Amino acid sequence: MLSLGDNVKGLQAFIDKLQDIRGTARNTAKEMDDGLGGSFRMLLSAVEGAMNAIAKALEGTLKPFVDRATEATLAVIKWIEANSGLVTGFALAVAGAARLGSTVDRKAGKPDGGRETGSPCRHVFRGMQPVL
Numbered sequence: 001m002l003s004l005g006d007n008v009k010g011l012q013a014f015i016d017k018l019q020d021i022r023g024t025a026r027n028t029a030k031e032m033d034d035g036l037g038g039s040f041r042m043l044l045s046a047v048e049g050a051m052n053a054i055a056k057a058l059e060g061t062l063k064p065f066v067d068r069a070t071e072a073t074l075a076v077i078k079w080i081e082a083n084s085g086l087v088t089g090f091a092l093a094v095a096g097a098a099r100l101g102s103t104v105d106r107k108a109g110k111p112d113g114g115r116e117t118g119s120p121c122r123h124v125f126r127g128m129q130p131v132l
Contacts, residue, residue: 032038080087 033042
């Protein structure tokens with residue numbers, strides 16, 4: 001450690017150590033930036049810079065909207081926390097209706113009592129041609 005009482009040699013040794021550390025850090029950073037990992041880090045940094053530039057350009061226009069959307073989202077979270085039983089019941093009702101719908105869909109119009117296997121949503125894809 002350098003103190004006020006050290007001589008010029010002590011100061012020079014301290015400066016040499018600092019320069020050596022800076023060179024080691026520079027070499028480590030260069031090694032990390034070489035290769036695919038470094039390319040991805042630079043790409044992500046560029047994307048982040050672009051996002052910041054877009055945000056700054058649109059700040060006056062979109063900030064009030066984003067602030068209101070955040071407030072609305074927080075209000076929904078509070079409502080869900082205050083009504084967790086109702087939310088759970090609604091989720092169970094939706095899941096039950098979906099299950100009932102898929103069962104009815106599979107059995108509808110089948111002379112063999114609905115024993116055919118397949119996706120309950122196959123009618124959505126009827127008439128679509130494969131891409132490959």
